[in-house]
Amino acid sequence: MLIDLHTHSTASDGTDAPQEVMAQAAAAGLDVVALTDHDTTIGWSAAAQAALEHGIDLIPGMEISCTAHGVSVHLLSYLHDPNFEPLLRELTHARESRRSRARRIVDRLAADMPLTWDDVAGVVADGATVGRPHIADAMVARGIVADRGEAFTRYLHNGSRYYASHYAIDVLDAVRLVRLAGGVPVIAHPFAALRGRVVSDDVIEEMAAAGLVGIEAHHLDHTAEAARHAEELGATLGLVVTGSSDFHGDGKPNRLADRTTRPEALERILSQATGTAPILGRSG
Ligand code: AMP
Ligand code: FE
Ligand code: FE
Numbered sequence: 001m002l003i004d005l006h007t008h009s010t011a012s013d014g015t016d017a018p019q020e021v022m023a024q025a026a027a028a029g030l031d032v033v034a035l036t037d038h039d040t041t042i043g044w045s046a047a048a049q050a051a052l053e054h055g056i057d058l059i060p061g062m063e064i065s066c067t068a069h070g071v072s073v074h075l076l077s078y079l080h081d082p083n084f085e086p087l088l089r090e091l092t093h094a095r096e097s098r099r100s101r102a103r104r105i106v107d108r109l110a111a112d113m114p115l116t117w118d119d120v121a122g123v124v125a126d127g128a129t130v131g132r133p134h135i136a137d138a139m140v141a142r143g144i145v146a147d148r149g150e151a152f153t154r155y156l157h158n159g160s161r162y163y164a165s166h167y168a169i170d171v172l173d174a175v176r177l178v179r180l181a182g183g184v185p186v187i188a189h190p191f192a193a194l195r196g197r198v199v200s201d202d203v204i205e206e207m208a209a210a211g212l213v214g215i216e217a218h219h220l221d222h223t224a225e226a227a228r229h230a231e232e233l234g235a236t237l238g239l240v241v242t243g244s245s246d247f248h249g250d251g252k253p254n255r256l257a258d259r260t261t262r263p264e265a266l267e268r269i270l271s272q273a274t275g276t277a278p279i280l281g282r283s284g
């Protein structure tokens, strides 16, 4: 059983449409894949149809942008009810704030280089969640940088003078809302220190008390030491330990199935979900 529970499509900052992610997941030999776009579920229906066509199981999911006292935290949610209003309100707020924040970043960049908001709007799929990777793609199209990696290193990283932040829900509130929506919350890449500041173990302990179910220990952005620490913390707190690729298509070096989750861990996730059923393409 090959299980990858963290991927992105053009519904957010991945470079492949949801149905293409499913096709590639099947081609990579995955049995189960989760689609976890940032702050949206608009990719679910196209992914579900493709999962049935390609004979692969789909876990509908999402990656929620959160904050813990100013530190950015990403919370994966699996199998929640996508129509649960209190969660929907938060996601709408986050997506709108992401859009205006992207405009602020582009305004700042435009003072120093030939880049317009139209360039960025042109690379965002209809209804997709806007992120810095879209600004990066517009910079690539303009010939300003070679790829997303260079755009982040030079202009888009958290400490850049062009940087602007966006609204994000408090991470404890997010954990509670996901549970109320029947979903299963798993903290994404908690110790990916290269991206910026990361949370302390205390925050993860508070999240566990609030209803957190799992911790993503195995991730390309974790050192071996970080992965081991996440596994140990997960065991101490009784959390499900997962591993996943965080695939973004051509936007990142992460390849599908370069990290995976054990079947026992997936079983525990499935047993706690009540919001949405998984799409069982393998049995079809
Ligand atoms: P944002 O959601 O706008 O805050 O941008 C963060 C997103 O940018 C993350 O979800 C990553 O997918 C992506 N990202 C961060 N650093 C890099 C990088 N060096 N190269 C490519 N993508 C990146
Ligand atoms: Fe992303
Ligand atoms: Fe993330």
Ligand code: ZN
Binding pocket: 006, 008, 063, 188, 246
């Ligand atoms: Zn992600």
